[in-house]
Amino acid sequence: MSDIKIRAKLKDGETEVKCLMSHPMETGLRKDSKTGELVPAHFIQEVVCKSKDQVVMTANWSGGVSKNPYLAFKFSGGAAGDPIEITWTDNMGETQSATGEIS
């Protein structure tokens, strides 16, 4: 069970990958409205995007990326049916990975 949604489309030799991750993305600066205490930082730090085991892009993030992050990028040289693998790691050391397919 994975919470990463991946959609990859090939058009004119360019593959556009769109993905949605499920994550609270807490900056560590926000206060809990009930207790008034700071909510500890909890955000994705690194997203690695691979196609056929080749790293296409690595994203480094702070807590400034919105909750349930959306990410889109493009690369050349993909082919229909190629696997796209997205892996994120957050500041708590949690990690999640999912694989999609270029259509």
Add this chain to the structure above:
Amino acid sequence: MIDAKRRILLKGSLAAGTVGVAVGAGLLSPRMVLASWNEAAFHAKDLPAALSSLMGSDATETNDAIKIKAPDIAENGAVVPVTVETDMEGVKSIAIVADQNQTPLIASFDLGESALPFVSTRIKMAKTSNVVAVVQTADKLYSNAKEVKVTIGGCGG
């Protein structure tokens, strides 16, 4: 009774720890496993400092070839869609910055060989400010900015 006191003590020391150590930087460090994540850059309080630690220099040249797509007015600062695209050659990385946020550097994208200079994501903005995109090529930094008016800030507080 003793137990209750212990709870309070624990709670107190935890809270002090969080505030004391520059918002968790020290607290979280044992769990930081990512070597490539540039802590100094992401904790920097202004744009030049962030760029210096991220890309080794803060000397950027404004270039209109960098296209930033973001709303003119964002009703909700918690979710501001931003797309950065350029037709420049040899782009190594792209960074997205909201210059009035407490920690301005939001994201940096290292592009692999096959990646095209295009990234799109959604960011949080504390208040009306410029969204700055910085593009790193083999030898230079280029940037462009677009102002986004924010009606409700998205960083909470």
